[in-house]
Amino acid sequence: MEILLFGIAKDIVGRTSMDAMEFNQRPTSVAELKDKLRQAFPEFENLTSLAVAVNSEYAEDSILLKKGDEIAIIPPVSGG
Protein backbone atom coordinates (compact mmCIF):
# COMPACT_ATOMS: atom_id res chain seq x y z
CA MET A 1 0.00 0.00 0.00
CA GLU A 2 1.73 3.13 -1.25
CA ILE A 3 1.43 6.34 0.74
CA LEU A 4 1.98 9.58 -1.19
CA LEU A 5 3.64 12.46 0.65
CA PHE A 6 3.17 16.14 -0.20
CA GLY A 7 4.31 19.53 1.06
CA ILE A 8 5.80 19.45 4.51
CA ALA A 9 4.95 15.74 4.88
CA LYS A 10 7.42 15.05 2.08
CA ASP A 11 10.07 17.10 3.91
CA ILE A 12 9.42 15.40 7.27
CA VAL A 13 9.69 11.89 5.87
CA GLY A 14 12.35 12.90 3.36
CA ARG A 15 10.70 11.18 0.39
CA THR A 16 7.75 11.66 -1.98
CA SER A 17 6.17 8.33 -0.98
CA MET A 18 6.47 5.47 1.46
CA ASP A 19 4.97 2.01 1.84
CA ALA A 20 2.55 1.06 4.62
CA MET A 21 4.69 -2.08 5.10
CA GLU A 22 7.40 0.13 6.58
CA PHE A 23 5.40 0.38 9.82
CA ASN A 24 5.67 -2.52 12.30
CA GLN A 25 2.08 -3.39 11.56
CA ARG A 26 0.20 -2.29 8.45
CA PRO A 27 -2.38 0.34 9.54
CA THR A 28 -5.96 -0.82 8.99
CA SER A 29 -7.72 2.55 9.28
CA VAL A 30 -7.06 6.23 8.67
CA ALA A 31 -6.86 6.84 12.42
CA GLU A 32 -4.27 4.09 12.80
CA LEU A 33 -2.26 5.41 9.90
CA LYS A 34 -2.14 8.87 11.50
CA ASP A 35 -1.08 7.37 14.84
CA LYS A 36 1.70 5.32 13.31
CA LEU A 37 2.88 8.27 11.27
CA ARG A 38 3.09 10.47 14.37
CA GLN A 39 4.95 7.73 16.27
CA ALA A 40 7.48 7.21 13.50
CA PHE A 41 7.86 10.95 12.72
CA PRO A 42 7.03 13.04 15.82
CA GLU A 43 7.27 16.25 13.77
CA PHE A 44 3.75 15.50 12.47
CA GLU A 45 2.50 16.38 15.98
CA ASN A 46 3.51 20.00 15.38
CA LEU A 47 1.41 20.55 12.26
CA THR A 48 -1.73 22.71 12.29
CA SER A 49 -3.72 19.73 11.04
CA LEU A 50 -3.23 16.39 9.37
CA ALA A 51 -5.60 14.81 6.87
CA VAL A 52 -5.50 11.63 4.86
CA ALA A 53 -6.89 11.02 1.40
CA VAL A 54 -7.95 7.57 0.25
CA ASN A 55 -8.30 7.18 -3.51
CA SER A 56 -7.98 10.95 -3.86
CA GLU A 57 -10.86 11.82 -1.50
CA TYR A 58 -10.59 13.20 2.02
CA ALA A 59 -11.09 10.24 4.39
CA GLU A 60 -12.41 10.37 7.95
CA ASP A 61 -10.53 8.62 10.75
CA SER A 62 -12.95 5.68 10.72
CA ILE A 63 -12.34 4.76 7.08
CA LEU A 64 -10.70 1.35 6.66
CA LEU A 65 -7.70 0.96 4.40
CA LYS A 66 -7.93 -1.73 1.74
CA LYS A 67 -5.25 -3.29 -0.39
CA GLY A 68 -4.82 -1.32 -3.59
CA ASP A 69 -6.06 1.95 -2.07
CA GLU A 70 -4.10 5.02 -3.10
CA ILE A 71 -3.32 6.80 0.15
CA ALA A 72 -1.98 10.33 0.55
CA ILE A 73 -0.90 12.36 3.55
CA ILE A 74 -2.44 15.84 3.31
CA PRO A 75 -0.73 18.41 5.54
CA PRO A 76 -2.40 21.84 5.89
CA VAL A 77 -3.22 23.08 2.38
CA SER A 78 -2.17 26.56 1.30
CA GLY A 79 -3.22 27.07 -2.29
CA GLY A 80 -4.43 30.35 -3.71
Next chain:
Amino acid sequence: MEILLFGIAKDIVGRTSMDAMEFNQRPTSVAELKDKLRQAFPEFENLTSLAVAVNSEYAEDSILLKKGDEIAIIPPVSGG
Protein backbone atom coordinates in the same frame (compact mmCIF):
# COMPACT_ATOMS: atom_id res chain seq x y z
CA MET B 1 -27.23 79.68 -20.17
CA GLU B 2 -26.89 76.43 -22.11
CA ILE B 3 -28.65 73.33 -20.81
CA LEU B 4 -27.23 69.98 -21.95
CA LEU B 5 -29.69 67.15 -22.55
CA PHE B 6 -28.84 63.45 -22.29
CA GLY B 7 -30.56 60.10 -22.64
CA ILE B 8 -34.34 60.29 -22.55
CA ALA B 9 -34.19 64.06 -21.81
CA LYS B 10 -32.68 64.53 -25.27
CA ASP B 11 -35.52 62.48 -26.78
CA ILE B 12 -38.23 64.38 -24.86
CA VAL B 13 -36.95 67.81 -25.87
CA GLY B 14 -35.88 66.59 -29.28
CA ARG B 15 -32.43 68.20 -29.12
CA THR B 16 -29.04 67.69 -27.42
CA SER B 17 -29.16 71.10 -25.74
CA MET B 18 -31.42 74.09 -25.13
CA ASP B 19 -31.01 77.60 -23.77
CA ALA B 20 -32.49 78.79 -20.48
CA MET B 21 -33.74 81.87 -22.34
CA GLU B 22 -36.30 79.65 -24.07
CA PHE B 23 -38.37 79.59 -20.88
CA ASN B 24 -40.65 82.63 -20.20
CA GLN B 25 -38.45 83.56 -17.30
CA ARG B 26 -34.89 82.40 -16.87
CA PRO B 27 -34.85 79.87 -13.94
CA THR B 28 -32.79 81.11 -10.98
CA SER B 29 -32.41 77.82 -9.10
CA VAL B 30 -32.23 74.09 -9.78
CA ALA B 31 -35.77 73.68 -8.36
CA GLU B 32 -37.11 76.36 -10.69
CA LEU B 33 -35.37 74.82 -13.67
CA LYS B 34 -36.97 71.45 -12.93
CA ASP B 35 -40.41 73.08 -12.56
CA LYS B 36 -40.12 74.98 -15.83
CA LEU B 37 -38.87 71.89 -17.61
CA ARG B 38 -41.83 69.85 -16.39
CA GLN B 39 -44.26 72.61 -17.40
CA ALA B 40 -42.79 72.91 -20.88
CA PHE B 41 -42.36 69.14 -21.37
CA PRO B 42 -44.87 67.24 -19.22
CA GLU B 43 -43.21 63.91 -20.12
CA PHE B 44 -40.55 64.71 -17.54
CA GLU B 45 -43.23 64.05 -14.89
CA ASN B 46 -43.23 60.38 -15.86
CA LEU B 47 -39.55 59.73 -15.23
CA THR B 48 -38.31 57.68 -12.28
CA SER B 49 -36.23 60.64 -11.15
CA LEU B 50 -34.81 63.88 -12.47
CA ALA B 51 -31.50 65.39 -11.46
CA VAL B 52 -29.61 68.47 -12.55
CA ALA B 53 -25.87 68.95 -12.76
CA VAL B 54 -24.28 72.36 -12.46
CA ASN B 55 -20.71 72.58 -13.74
CA SER B 56 -20.65 68.78 -13.98
CA GLU B 57 -21.59 68.13 -10.34
CA TYR B 58 -24.93 66.91 -9.04
CA ALA B 59 -26.78 69.99 -7.74
CA GLU B 60 -29.46 70.10 -5.03
CA ASP B 61 -32.72 71.92 -5.66
CA SER B 62 -31.60 74.93 -3.62
CA ILE B 63 -28.53 75.65 -5.75
CA LEU B 64 -28.73 78.98 -7.58
CA LEU B 65 -27.93 79.17 -11.27
CA LYS B 66 -25.35 81.73 -12.32
CA LYS B 67 -24.52 83.10 -15.73
CA GLY B 68 -21.86 80.95 -17.38
CA ASP B 69 -22.80 77.81 -15.44
CA GLU B 70 -22.79 74.61 -17.49
CA ILE B 71 -26.10 72.98 -16.72
CA ALA B 72 -27.15 69.45 -17.60
CA ILE B 73 -30.40 67.55 -17.22
CA ILE B 74 -29.64 64.11 -15.75
CA PRO B 75 -32.46 61.61 -16.24
CA PRO B 76 -32.19 58.24 -14.39
CA VAL B 77 -28.70 56.86 -15.08
CA SER B 78 -28.30 53.30 -16.32
CA GLY B 79 -24.61 52.63 -16.86
CA GLY B 80 -22.95 49.29 -16.18
Next chain:
Amino acid sequence: MEEPIIEIVANLDTSQVFGELSHPGSGGICVFTGAVREFTNKQQVVSLEFETYEKMALGEMQKIAGEASKKWELNRIVIRHAVGVKQVQDPVVVVGASSAHRDACFEACRFLIDALKKRVPIWKKEHFSDRSVWVSAHP
Protein backbone atom coordinates in the same frame (compact mmCIF):
# COMPACT_ATOMS: atom_id res chain seq x y z
CA MET C 1 -2.59 54.37 -3.49
CA GLU C 2 -1.46 55.08 -7.03
CA GLU C 3 -3.70 57.18 -9.25
CA PRO C 4 -6.78 55.21 -10.27
CA ILE C 5 -7.25 54.39 -13.95
CA ILE C 6 -10.51 56.06 -14.99
CA GLU C 7 -11.60 55.87 -18.61
CA ILE C 8 -14.51 56.08 -21.01
CA VAL C 9 -13.67 54.26 -24.22
CA ALA C 10 -15.24 53.14 -27.47
CA ASN C 11 -14.06 49.55 -27.07
CA LEU C 12 -13.25 47.76 -23.85
CA ASP C 13 -10.19 45.54 -23.80
CA THR C 14 -10.77 43.01 -21.03
CA SER C 15 -7.28 41.52 -21.30
CA GLN C 16 -5.40 44.57 -20.04
CA VAL C 17 -7.00 44.89 -16.62
CA PHE C 18 -4.91 42.29 -14.78
CA GLY C 19 -1.73 44.11 -15.75
CA GLU C 20 -3.22 47.41 -14.66
CA LEU C 21 -4.21 46.11 -11.22
CA SER C 22 -1.10 44.04 -10.63
CA HIS C 23 1.09 45.43 -7.85
CA PRO C 24 3.90 43.88 -5.76
CA GLY C 25 1.85 44.48 -2.61
CA SER C 26 -1.36 42.96 -3.98
CA GLY C 27 -2.13 39.33 -3.20
CA GLY C 28 -5.72 39.78 -4.35
CA ILE C 29 -7.19 41.26 -7.51
CA CYS C 30 -10.95 41.38 -8.02
CA VAL C 31 -12.47 42.40 -11.35
CA PHE C 32 -16.11 42.78 -12.32
CA THR C 33 -17.08 42.93 -15.98
CA GLY C 34 -20.57 43.88 -17.10
CA ALA C 35 -21.62 42.54 -20.49
CA VAL C 36 -24.62 42.72 -22.81
CA ARG C 37 -27.20 40.03 -22.11
CA GLU C 38 -29.21 38.47 -24.90
CA PHE C 39 -32.57 38.76 -23.17
CA THR C 40 -34.27 41.38 -20.98
CA ASN C 41 -37.54 40.14 -19.49
CA LYS C 42 -37.56 37.38 -22.10
CA GLN C 43 -37.31 39.86 -24.98
CA GLN C 44 -34.38 39.44 -27.33
CA VAL C 45 -31.97 42.37 -27.30
CA VAL C 46 -30.58 43.39 -30.70
CA SER C 47 -28.01 45.80 -29.28
CA LEU C 48 -27.38 48.29 -26.49
CA GLU C 49 -26.33 51.87 -26.98
CA PHE C 50 -24.50 53.87 -24.32
CA GLU C 51 -24.11 57.60 -24.12
CA THR C 52 -22.49 59.72 -21.43
CA TYR C 53 -21.95 63.21 -20.14
CA GLU C 54 -18.27 62.50 -20.29
CA LYS C 55 -16.78 65.31 -18.23
CA MET C 56 -19.17 64.66 -15.35
CA ALA C 57 -18.94 60.88 -15.68
CA LEU C 58 -15.16 60.95 -15.35
CA GLY C 59 -15.51 63.24 -12.33
CA GLU C 60 -17.99 60.92 -10.62
CA MET C 61 -15.80 57.91 -11.37
CA GLN C 62 -12.85 59.74 -9.78
CA LYS C 63 -14.93 60.46 -6.68
CA ILE C 64 -16.03 56.83 -6.45
CA ALA C 65 -12.41 55.67 -6.70
CA GLY C 66 -11.48 58.19 -4.00
CA GLU C 67 -14.22 56.95 -1.69
CA ALA C 68 -13.14 53.33 -2.23
CA SER C 69 -9.52 54.12 -1.43
CA LYS C 70 -10.64 55.75 1.82
CA LYS C 71 -12.81 52.82 2.83
CA TRP C 72 -10.30 50.07 1.99
CA GLU C 73 -6.52 49.65 1.77
CA LEU C 74 -6.16 49.38 -1.99
CA ASN C 75 -3.10 49.44 -4.20
CA ARG C 76 -4.80 50.02 -7.53
CA ILE C 77 -8.23 50.79 -8.94
CA VAL C 78 -9.58 50.61 -12.49
CA ILE C 79 -12.97 51.97 -13.62
CA ARG C 80 -13.54 51.81 -17.38
CA HIS C 81 -16.82 52.15 -19.24
CA ALA C 82 -17.61 51.77 -22.91
CA VAL C 83 -19.89 54.01 -24.97
CA GLY C 84 -21.52 53.54 -28.36
CA VAL C 85 -23.37 50.54 -29.77
CA LYS C 86 -22.66 47.16 -28.15
CA GLN C 87 -23.69 43.68 -29.22
CA VAL C 88 -24.67 40.68 -27.09
CA GLN C 89 -21.72 39.45 -24.98
CA ASP C 90 -19.71 42.63 -25.55
CA PRO C 91 -18.15 43.96 -22.35
CA VAL C 92 -19.52 47.39 -21.41
CA VAL C 93 -17.92 48.08 -18.05
CA VAL C 94 -14.87 46.82 -16.17
CA VAL C 95 -14.16 47.77 -12.57
CA GLY C 96 -11.51 46.28 -10.33
CA ALA C 97 -9.29 46.76 -7.33
CA SER C 98 -6.20 45.11 -5.92
CA SER C 99 -5.16 44.82 -2.29
CA ALA C 100 -2.89 42.88 0.03
CA HIS C 101 -5.67 40.46 1.04
CA ARG C 102 -8.84 39.42 -0.71
CA ASP C 103 -11.51 40.89 1.58
CA ALA C 104 -10.66 44.45 0.61
CA CYS C 105 -10.55 43.91 -3.15
CA PHE C 106 -13.83 41.95 -3.20
CA GLU C 107 -15.66 44.58 -1.15
CA ALA C 108 -14.15 47.48 -3.07
CA CYS C 109 -14.95 45.91 -6.44
CA ARG C 110 -18.58 45.48 -5.44
CA PHE C 111 -18.71 49.06 -4.17
CA LEU C 112 -17.23 50.38 -7.44
CA ILE C 113 -19.87 48.79 -9.67
CA ASP C 114 -22.76 49.58 -7.30
CA ALA C 115 -21.74 53.24 -7.04
CA LEU C 116 -21.12 53.49 -10.79
CA LYS C 117 -24.59 52.20 -11.56
CA LYS C 118 -26.16 54.57 -9.07
CA ARG C 119 -24.37 57.83 -9.84
CA VAL C 120 -22.28 57.96 -12.99
CA PRO C 121 -24.10 59.81 -15.80
CA ILE C 122 -24.18 57.09 -18.43
CA TRP C 123 -27.37 56.10 -20.19
CA LYS C 124 -28.23 52.81 -21.82
CA LYS C 125 -30.78 52.35 -24.58
CA GLU C 126 -31.95 48.83 -25.28
CA HIS C 127 -32.73 48.17 -28.92
CA PHE C 128 -35.26 45.40 -29.51
CA SER C 129 -36.43 44.34 -32.97
CA ASP C 130 -39.58 46.49 -32.68
CA ARG C 131 -38.64 49.36 -30.36
CA SER C 132 -35.96 51.03 -28.23
CA VAL C 133 -36.10 51.81 -24.51
CA TRP C 134 -33.99 54.03 -22.25
CA VAL C 135 -33.28 51.66 -19.34
CA SER C 136 -34.58 52.75 -15.89
CA ALA C 137 -36.08 55.96 -17.27
CA HIS C 138 -39.62 55.05 -16.24
CA PRO C 139 -40.81 53.40 -13.03
Next chain:
Amino acid sequence: MEEPIIEIVANLDTSQVFGELSHPGSGGICVFTGAVREFTNKQQVVSLEFETYEKMALGEMQKIAGEASKKWELNRIVIRHAVGVKQVQDPVVVVGASSAHRDACFEACRFLIDALKKRVPIWKKEHFSDRSVWVSAHP
Protein backbone atom coordinates in the same frame (compact mmCIF):
# COMPACT_ATOMS: atom_id res chain seq x y z
CA MET D 1 -24.70 25.28 -16.56
CA GLU D 2 -21.98 24.39 -19.02
CA GLU D 3 -19.07 22.25 -17.82
CA PRO D 4 -16.78 24.27 -15.56
CA ILE D 5 -13.23 24.89 -16.72
CA ILE D 6 -10.96 23.28 -14.11
CA GLU D 7 -7.23 23.30 -14.66
CA ILE D 8 -3.84 23.09 -13.02
CA VAL D 9 -1.22 24.72 -15.23
CA ALA D 10 2.43 25.71 -15.23
CA ASN D 11 1.68 29.28 -16.32
CA LEU D 12 -1.52 31.20 -15.79
CA ASP D 13 -2.80 33.33 -18.66
CA THR D 14 -4.97 36.01 -17.09
CA SER D 15 -6.16 37.37 -20.44
CA GLN D 16 -8.19 34.33 -21.46
CA VAL D 17 -10.64 34.23 -18.54
CA PHE D 18 -13.09 36.87 -19.79
CA GLY D 19 -13.61 34.91 -22.99
CA GLU D 20 -14.08 31.72 -21.02
CA LEU D 21 -16.73 33.20 -18.73
CA SER D 22 -18.52 35.20 -21.43
CA HIS D 23 -22.02 33.90 -22.17
CA PRO D 24 -25.03 35.46 -23.90
CA GLY D 25 -27.03 35.08 -20.69
CA SER D 26 -24.39 36.63 -18.43
CA GLY D 27 -24.65 40.30 -17.61
CA GLY D 28 -22.11 39.92 -14.80
CA ILE D 29 -18.67 38.32 -14.71
CA CYS D 30 -16.61 38.31 -11.53
CA VAL D 31 -12.99 37.16 -11.50
CA PHE D 32 -10.59 36.87 -8.60
CA THR D 33 -6.87 36.55 -9.25
CA GLY D 34 -4.42 35.67 -6.51
CA ALA D 35 -0.87 36.87 -7.04
CA VAL D 36 2.50 36.66 -5.29
CA ARG D 37 3.04 39.48 -2.79
CA GLU D 38 6.47 40.94 -2.24
CA PHE D 39 6.30 40.86 1.55
CA THR D 40 4.95 38.41 4.14
CA ASN D 41 5.01 39.84 7.65
CA LYS D 42 7.49 42.47 6.45
CA GLN D 43 9.90 39.83 5.13
CA GLN D 44 10.81 40.04 1.47
CA VAL D 45 9.68 37.04 -0.55
CA VAL D 46 12.12 35.80 -3.19
CA SER D 47 9.67 33.38 -4.79
CA LEU D 48 6.80 31.02 -4.06
CA GLU D 49 6.70 27.40 -5.02
CA PHE D 50 3.45 25.48 -5.45
CA GLU D 51 3.00 21.74 -5.56
CA THR D 52 -0.18 19.71 -5.77
CA TYR D 53 -1.70 16.26 -5.54
CA GLU D 54 -3.09 16.85 -8.97
CA LYS D 55 -5.67 14.11 -9.32
CA MET D 56 -7.25 14.97 -5.97
CA ALA D 57 -6.93 18.73 -6.51
CA LEU D 58 -8.82 18.53 -9.80
CA GLY D 59 -11.47 16.41 -8.09
CA GLU D 60 -11.91 18.90 -5.24
CA MET D 61 -12.06 21.80 -7.70
CA GLN D 62 -14.79 19.96 -9.61
CA LYS D 63 -16.74 19.46 -6.39
CA ILE D 64 -16.39 23.14 -5.47
CA ALA D 65 -17.65 24.16 -8.92
CA GLY D 66 -20.56 21.76 -8.52
CA GLU D 67 -21.47 23.20 -5.11
CA ALA D 68 -21.31 26.75 -6.50
CA SER D 69 -23.59 25.90 -9.40
CA LYS D 70 -26.12 24.44 -6.95
CA LYS D 71 -26.04 27.51 -4.70
CA TRP D 72 -26.24 30.12 -7.48
CA GLU D 73 -27.62 30.40 -11.02
CA LEU D 74 -24.35 30.46 -12.93
CA ASN D 75 -23.65 30.21 -16.63
CA ARG D 76 -19.93 29.52 -16.48
CA ILE D 77 -17.24 28.79 -13.91
CA VAL D 78 -13.44 28.82 -14.19
CA ILE D 79 -11.03 27.51 -11.52
CA ARG D 80 -7.38 27.50 -12.60
CA HIS D 81 -4.33 27.19 -10.37
CA ALA D 82 -0.66 27.41 -11.22
CA VAL D 83 2.10 25.14 -9.91
CA GLY D 84 5.86 25.50 -9.88
CA VAL D 85 8.02 28.47 -8.96
CA LYS D 86 6.38 31.90 -9.11
CA GLN D 87 7.90 35.37 -8.79
CA VAL D 88 6.47 38.50 -7.16
CA GLN D 89 3.34 39.73 -9.02
CA ASP D 90 2.91 36.46 -10.91
CA PRO D 91 -0.69 35.24 -10.90
CA VAL D 92 -1.07 31.92 -9.10
CA VAL D 93 -4.82 31.33 -9.10
CA VAL D 94 -7.76 32.59 -11.13
CA VAL D 95 -11.36 31.80 -10.21
CA GLY D 96 -14.45 33.31 -11.75
CA ALA D 97 -18.12 32.92 -12.48
CA SER D 98 -20.66 34.53 -14.76
CA SER D 99 -24.37 34.97 -14.18
CA ALA D 100 -27.36 36.98 -15.37
CA HIS D 101 -27.02 39.51 -12.54
CA ARG D 102 -24.07 40.58 -10.45
CA ASP D 103 -25.07 39.31 -7.00
CA ALA D 104 -24.66 35.68 -8.00
CA CYS D 105 -21.28 36.02 -9.71
CA PHE D 106 -19.79 38.07 -6.87
CA GLU D 107 -20.96 35.63 -4.21
CA ALA D 108 -19.95 32.58 -6.23
CA CYS D 109 -16.50 34.00 -7.01
CA ARG D 110 -15.87 34.60 -3.32
CA PHE D 111 -17.07 31.11 -2.50
CA LEU D 112 -14.78 29.56 -5.13
CA ILE D 113 -11.60 31.12 -3.76
CA ASP D 114 -12.55 30.54 -0.11
CA ALA D 115 -13.33 26.88 -0.74
CA LEU D 116 -10.21 26.41 -2.86
CA LYS D 117 -8.01 27.78 -0.10
CA LYS D 118 -9.69 25.57 2.49
CA ARG D 119 -9.84 22.25 0.69
CA VAL D 120 -7.86 21.87 -2.50
CA PRO D 121 -4.61 19.94 -1.95
CA ILE D 122 -2.11 22.53 -3.12
CA TRP D 123 0.87 23.54 -1.01
CA LYS D 124 2.80 26.77 -1.10
CA LYS D 125 6.39 27.18 0.02
CA GLU D 126 7.64 30.69 0.62
CA HIS D 127 11.29 31.19 -0.25
CA PHE D 128 12.95 34.02 1.66
CA SER D 129 16.61 34.95 1.23
CA ASP D 130 17.62 32.94 4.30
CA ARG D 131 15.05 30.14 4.55
CA SER D 132 11.94 28.47 3.12
CA VAL D 133 8.60 27.87 4.85
CA TRP D 134 5.59 25.72 4.00
CA VAL D 135 2.73 28.18 4.47
CA SER D 136 0.13 27.33 7.16
CA ALA D 137 1.90 24.10 8.09
CA HIS D 138 2.49 25.17 11.68
CA PRO D 139 0.13 27.01 14.05
